[in-house]
Amino acid sequence: MSTPTVSHVEGAIGQSPKRIEDDRFIRGKGNYVDDVQLPGMLFMSIYRSPFAHATINSIDTSRAMAMPGVLACITGKDLEAHGLAWMPTLAGDTQAVLATDKVRFQGQEVVAIIAKTQPQAEDALEGIDVDYDPLPVIIDPKHAMDADAPVVRTDLEGKTDNHIFTWESGDADATDRAFEGADIVISLDTLYPRIHPAPMETCGCVSDYNTATGKMTVHLTSQAPHAHRTLFALVAGLPEHKIRIISPDVGGGFGNKVPIYPGYVVATAASLLIGKPVKWIESRSENLISTGFARDYHMSGELAATKDGKMLGLRATVLADHGAFNAQAAPSKWPAGFFNIATGSYDMPAAYCKVDAVYTNKAPGGVAYRCSFRVTEAAYLIERLVDNLAHKTGIDAAELRKMNFIQPEQFPYKSPMGWEYDSGDYDKAMDIALELVDYKALRKEQAEKRERGEVMGIGFSSFTEIVGAGMSKICDIAGLAMIDSAELRIHPTGKGVLKLGVQSQGQGHETTFAQIVANELGIPSTDIVVEHGDTDHTPYGLGTYASRSTPTGGAATAIVARKLREKGRQIAAHMLECAPDDLEFDSGTFTVKGSPDRTKTIQECIFKAYQSELPEGMENGFEDVTYYDAPEMTYPFGTYICVVDIDKGTGAVTVRKFVAVDDCGTRINPMIVDGQIHGGLTQGFGTAMMELISFDEDGNCFGSNFMDYLIPTAVESPHWTLGECVTPSPHHPIGAKGIGESPTVGSPQAIVNAVVDALTPYGITNIDMPLSSHKVWKALRDAGVADE
Amino acid sequence: MSGKMAITTTVNGEEHEVLVEPRMLLVNMIRESLHETGTHIGCDTSSCGACTVLLDGRPVKSCTILAVQANGREITTVEGLETADGLHPVQEGFKEEHGLQCGYCTPGMMMTSVALLAENPDPSEDDIRKAISGNLCRCTGYVNIVKAVQYAAKKQQGVTA
Numbered sequence: 027m028s029t030p031t032v033s034h035v036e037g038a039i040g041q042s043p044k045r046i047e048d049d050r051f052i053r054g055k056g057n058y059v060d061d062v063q064l065p066g067m068l069f070m071s072i073y074r075s076p077f078a079h080a081t082i083n084s085i086d087t088s089r090a091m092a093m094p095g096v097l098a099c100i101t102g103k104d105l106e107a108h109g110l111a112w113m114p115t116l117a118g119d120t121q122a123v124l125a126t127d128k129v130r131f132q133g134q135e136v137v138a139i140i141a142k143t144q145p146q147a148e149d150a151l152e153g154i155d156v157d158y159d160p161l162p163v164i165i166d167p168k169h170a171m172d173a174d175a176p177v178v179r180t181d182l183e184g185k186t187d188n189h190i191f192t193w194e195s196g197d198a199d200a201t202d203r204a205f206e207g208a209d210i211v212i213s214l215d216t217l218y219p220r221i222h223p224a225p226m227e228t229c230g231c232v233s234d235y236n237t238a239t240g241k242m243t244v245h246l247t248s249q250a251p252h253a254h255r256t257l258f259a260l261v262a263g264l265p266e267h268k269i270r271i272i273s274p275d276v277g278g279g280f281g282n283k284v285p286i287y288p289g290y291v292v293a294t295a296a297s298l299l300i301g302k303p304v305k306w307i308e309s310r311s312e313n314l315i316s317t318g319f320a321r322d323y324h325m326s327g328e329l330a331a332t333k334d335g336k337m338l339g340l341r342a343t344v345l346a347d348h349g350a351f352n353a354q355a356a357p358s359k360w361p362a363g364f365f366n367i368a369t370g371s372y373d374m375p376a377a378y379c380k381v382d383a384v385y386t387n388k389a390p391g392g393v394a395y396r397c398s399f400r401v402t403e404a405a406y407l408i409e410r411l412v413d414n415l416a417h418k419t420g421i422d423a424a425e426l427r428k429m430n431f432i433q434p435e436q437f438p439y440k441s442p443m444g445w446e447y448d449s450g451d452y453d454k455a456m457d458i459a460l461e462l463v464d465y466k467a468l469r470k471e472q473a474e475k476r477e478r479g480e481v482m483g484i485g486f487s488s489f490t491e492i493v494g495a496g497m498s499k500i501c502d503i504a505g506l507a508m509i510d511s512a513e514l515r516i517h518p519t520g521k522g523v524l525k526l527g528v529q530s531q532g533q534g535h536e537t538t539f540a541q542i543v544a545n546e547l548g549i550p551s552t553d554i555v556v557e558h559g560d561t562d563h564t565p566y567g568l569g570t571y572a573s574r575s576t577p578t579g580g581a582a583t584a585i586v587a588r589k590l591r592e593k594g595r596q597i598a599a600h601m602l603e604c605a606p607d608d609l610e611f612d613s614g615t616f617t618v619k620g621s622p623d624r625t626k627t628i629q630e631c632i633f634k635a636y637q638s639e640l641p642e643g644m645e646n647g648f649e650d651v652t653y654y655d656a657p658e659m660t661y662p663f664g665t666y667i668c669v670v671d672i673d674k675g676t677g678a679v680t681v682r683k684f685v686a687v688d689d690c691g692t693r694i695n696p697m698i699v700d701g702q703i704h705g706g707l708t709q710g711f712g713t714a715m716m717e718l719i720s721f722d723e724d725g726n727c728f729g730s731n732f733m734d735y736l737i738p739t740a741v742e743s744p745h746w747t748l749g750e751c752v753t754p755s756p757h758h759p760i761g762a763k764g765i766g767e768s769p770t771v772g773s774p775q776a777i778v779n780a781v782v783d784a785l786t787p788y789g790i791t792n793i794d795m796p797l798s799s800h801k802v803w804k805a806l807r808d809a810g811v812a813d814e
Numbered sequence: 815m816s817g818k819m820a821i822t823t824t825v826n827g828e829e830h831e832v833l834v835e836p837r838m839l840l841v842n843m844i845r846e847s848l849h850e851t852g853t854h855i856g857c858d859t860s861s862c863g864a865c866t867v868l869l870d871g872r873p874v875k876s877c878t879i880l881a882v883q884a885n886g887r888e889i890t891t892v893e894g895l896e897t898a899d900g901l902h903p904v905q906e907g908f909k910e911e912h913g914l915q916c917g918y919c920t921p922g923m924m925m926t927s928v929a930l931l932a933e934n935p936d937p938s939e940d941d942i943r944k945a946i947s948g949n950l951c952r953c954t955g956y957v958n959i960v961k962a963v964q965y966a967a968k969k970q971q972g973v974t975a
Binding site for chain 2: 746
């Protein structure tokens with residue numbers, strides 16, 4: 027398909043201009059939802075269930091109502107009268123907005139309080155009296171399908187168990203045959219634990235109903251404002267043209283701000299009923315205990331291979347804990363997301379996976395935390411299995427991978443579970459990584475250290491991602507095709523505005539998308555202002571998550587700029603009195619072939635577009651819009667190598683070195699790409715080392731604040747050594763694949779593999795995340811290592 | 815809760831008389847009474863540092879200080895960093911070194927950095943990492959934040975970056 031235009035104009039692709047958006051952020055002039063202060067604005071707090079499972083006998087709000095400043099206490103019964111007590115989830119389930127019959131997880135929303143000030147709304151939480159009958163809880167998903175397990179979803183008619191779905195992919199029989207012929211089968215039971223995206227800004231909204239116009243404006247922490255507008259229309263019954271979602275500056279999303287949360291719905295309903303703006307901003311605890319968690323996949327994987335290390339097949343079964351409501355975010359036809367990318371970077375003839383999902387008395391979620399719908403869990407499983415296969419066969423972990431990599435000439439590569447990989451050069455990424463880390467020297471050092479009883483490990487991850495959803499024929503959310511859009515309008519003086527269906531939570535779209543225009547249209551990137559996040563002023567799109575902005579919105583931007591470049595060409599030909607095909611275009615200038623002095627700049631063409639005497643039949647103006655439906659997904663990849671040192675006495679793991687070689691195809695702004703990789707690697711480090719949402723046997727949530735839910739600080743975060751590999755996507759207009767999520771998808775298993783590699787001499791073949799010192803210490807003690 | 819207290823506080827060089835509830839947190843006074851919303855709230859437990867401001871030149875987490883404690887004292891917030899001479903070197907450093915992404919932690923992170931450089935004009939990387947360890951960033955991985963502070967240190971010392 028088309029290849030990227032090569033441009034030398036200021037800010038074109040491949041350059042690293044500083045970020046446009048930073049000018050406001052460094053001055054404290056960002057505009058986040060909590061910064062919205064409107065005249066007459068009221069405040070909402072939410073009373074939440076202290077129990078993980080209980081019947082609600084009665085709710086008495088009279089004491090709260092008598093407290094200063096309290097205007098309303100909204101219960102599920104109140105919402106029921108408006109048909110709003112329950113709402114659909116993105117996964118096709120229902121979720122209680124405010125509990126009516128029962129509470130089903132600790133922290134579930136029960137009563138919303140509207141008051142004149144935020145402190146008054148919070149004070150009144152003490153005045154809510156709910157009479158509960160606690161019920162037995164189901165916390166361990168492994169017992170969720172036991173005959174005597176408490177049934178979570180008694181609200182669903184005829185529901186007698188906790189089963190949500192069973193999803194299969196691949197060929198079970200062919201996989202069985204592959205396993206029968208195998209010399210070696212590596213098995214691994216592992217938990218990818220429940221974690222939380224925990225963006226620095228929590229979720230919230232300011233809903234502002236205009237009683238005169240009937241228009242509802244919702245300032246929303248939203249990664250997908252257009253899709254949310256449609257869902258608001260479908261859920262609340264508001265006419266869609268009278269809903270405006272403004273997702274202003276968003277303080278990090280990472281998948282946490284994809285779902286619609288009960289707080290948004292109640293605040294909006296309250297504004298509609300009261301006729302005043304209502305602000306609801308989560309506390310950190312509310313964010314961690316009730317909004318979209320991630321992962322929580324109990325995985326059993328088996329990898330079949332010959333004794334020489336040739337992979338023959340993969341079998342994976344997963345028990346997915348979705349909590350009390352199935353509120354995960356994934357395309358409708360993909361209940362377990364893209365978990366069936368699990369064969370990763372390896373060419374093997376057969377594979378099969380099966381995912382069973384169950385309800386438990388835990389918060390709902392299963393969001394794609396900085397990843398493309400369960401690719402993270404899949405990439406973790408295969409990479410852990412491959413390292414264990416290396417240990418079993420004695421084949422070097424790098425060599426084993428290279429023996430099994432899909433080769434460059436095999437692309438487009440059809441995977442055994444049905445995906446068509448666009449492009450890749452896995453050996454190249456591996457070779458760059460091996461050189462950067464000085465692999466031979468490391469293995470020599472490791473051997474010497476082992477002689478001395480020191481504990482050092484080297485771990486690999488050669489992941490393949492699947493991003494850019496993408497492909498409307500297989501990907502929709504709530505029936506909405508996963509397309510995206512760009513509208514480009516250039517004013518007479520050659521400066522203009524690009525409006526996007528996607529939305530930024532820190533990715534730098536205002537800089538990078540202007541660079542795409544600069545590249546294709548030949549005007550400096552600083553002459554383009556990028557608008558996004560306001561549904562009244564941008565074309566429709568499905569939003570920013572799953573690394574889809576560049577693959578979809580970026581493609582739309584390149585295409586719309588090319589459309590306008592062609593209009594410019596027609597105008598230039600008209601002015602130069604030549605045929606359009608006689609013109610060459612380079613960095614913003616049309617030149618008549620063979621006549622270097624006969625030129626028109628794109629700016630001259632644009633100005634002409636607003637004058638009279640245009641080419642026959644051409645309309646005035648210089649603007650267009652493109653909706654892009656990706657023909658295929660994109661498949662970023664890379665090799666990460668992690669080196670750890672472990673203190674045998676304390677179990678403390680130190681990541682000494684981490685080399686990350688990413689291939690995301692064309693890099694628009696290398697500075698921003700590196701920044702995305704740094705951030706994603708650090709989140710992956712947090713996952714591997716410290717982050718965990720857990721529960722006690724009664725369903726009390728541990729990890730409900732930043733003192734218990736640890737995220738990396740500057741002190742323990744490692745240094746990252748980055749390498750680069752560029753294999754453009756053949757089907758994307760500028761060859762870009764998307765980068766935001768590769769490092770989070772690829773890095774945890776490199777760290778775990780390094781730790782397991784270090785512990786292999788002690789017979790340890792697995793240790794589940796997070797790798798706390800205690801867990802490693804205990805593994806060593808269980809293996810017989812004595813205190814020194 | 816009634817019985818508001820009148821306090822006088824200087825914020826970014828401008829004196830304000832403010833009526834506050836005794837229990838009001840400093841961060842709420844800054845954001846809601848003075849409408850300076852550059853100072854953010856991230857955690858409620860003084861773990862994240864998004865609300866960091868300078869109180870008489872020292873970095874404090876303004877979610878852990880009562881507004882009344884600022885009576886008669888000077889506060890500097892992110893909005894007070896830029897002067898008629900231009901951006902503060904720390905602001906410049908964060909932009910030049912790509913030390914921010916979503917921008918939410920950035921004001922607090924910059925205030926802590928400003929305080930560090932006032933005390934230690936030539937910090938080592940370890941000094942910087944320790945100084946900002948009470949400020950959480952979920953986007954950047956800190957590498958470029960360290961570079962941003964180093965950039966500012968050089969700039970303040972008159973060295974061409």
